[in-house]
Amino acid sequence: MKSLKGMHVLMGVTGGIAAYKSAELCRLLKKSGATVQIVMSEAACQFITPLTLEALSGRPVAVQMFGRTQGALEHIDMPTEADLMLIAPATADYLARCATGRASDLISSVTLAFAGPVIAAPAMNTNMYTNPATRRNLETLRHYHGWHFVEPTSGELACGTVGQGRMASPQDIMAEVLAFTHRDLAQKKIVITAGPTVEDIDPVRYISNRSSGKTGYALAKRAQLRGADVVLISGPVSLAPPSNCQIIHVRSALEMEAAVLAHCDDADAVVMCAAVADYRPASKADEKIKKPQLNQIQLVPNPDILAGLGEKYRNASTPKLIGFALETENLKQNATAKLQQKGADVIVSNLAADALEGDMTKVTIFESNGDFQETGIITKAELADLILNLI
DSSP, X not given: OOOOTTOEEEEEEOSSGGGGGHHHHHHHHHHTTOEEEEEEOTGGGGTSOHHHHHHHHSSOOBOOTTSOSSOTTHHHHHHHXXXXXXXXXXXXXXXXXXXXXXXXXXXXXXXXXXXXXXXXXXXXOHHHHHSHHXXXXXXXXXXXXXXXXXXXXXXXXXXXXXXXXXXXXXXXXXXXHHHHHOOTTTTOEEEXXXXXXXXXXXXXXXXXXXXXXXXXXXXXXXXXXXTOEEEEEEOSOSSOOOTTSEEEEOOSHHHHHHHHHHHSTTOXXXXXXXXXXXXXXXXXXXXXXXXXXGGGOOEEEOOOHHHHHHHHTTTOSOSEEEEEEEESSOHXXXXXXXXXHHTOXXXXXXXXXXXXXXXXXXXXXXXXXXXXXEEEEEEHHHHHHHHHHTO
């Protein structure tokens, strides 16, 4: 099991209601073997006491710039000692100050003086999170300062509204920290397809499916966090693209096939998570087809991208080919048959009732050597890590 033994984590806590989750996060960090030094904003002390976090971390908690606990230069000494800085929760005000380089209190001064990797878990009201100023600050910190973010989840917030802005759970934040600190996919190139393909019939109709793209996007995010060079080839979805990976937007199966073939020769793995339409119209009508003529549409088969890759790389050690099989019955029989027919190394198989659209899933992973594992009900992020472990 991954651990943080020997690591020194500088944990920042800013002033939001989600600060109560920081106690559990501190406990998880300590349980994993990390040394944890906590620095709090004065506003954070209104939500959780320094004494609570001091008891959990086993070290004095720093709050005030001039209320020294470790010496006159603690805002320099603390970041010098740390391997990683983790801010949870990270409020809109704190993010704004860091994006503009302000050092108006101890926690912002410590952050500005820290030269190592920073992971932040934003938490705030939905309107504050979606405000253009906040989005701009997040992009500044991500692209110019190299910060990594554990995205907030959607749900009912303390203010009574429902939307994105709730801080991720301590367990999810811990998983992100472990993935970031164990970059076991560094120098690996992974091509991932995600979402549905769309096959246009006429200007207003098309053939598609119910794929949300969540598993493929989770794979891309986790692979990038674990150090991989990621190429994400995505059909049309309503998801924000993961940061720091190359994303190629496609619409049809033919466009997806071209993008995959253009990027897979030097890849270490290709994960075909997209739900590619089996058929497409032989031709797209320029005008809307009237209803009486709809039953005359001629369909032709789309290319089987995974099978094509299996044939192309039949005798090659790379890329590792991972496919998906969504079934409604005879899961094992259909998945093992597909494993052989496609020439894949791995088939991730699940039932439609356990997979479509939600954040949870339940799969069986079949390998070409005969091994298989059943996951039980897990998150799609957890599934992503299981798949990446095979790479």
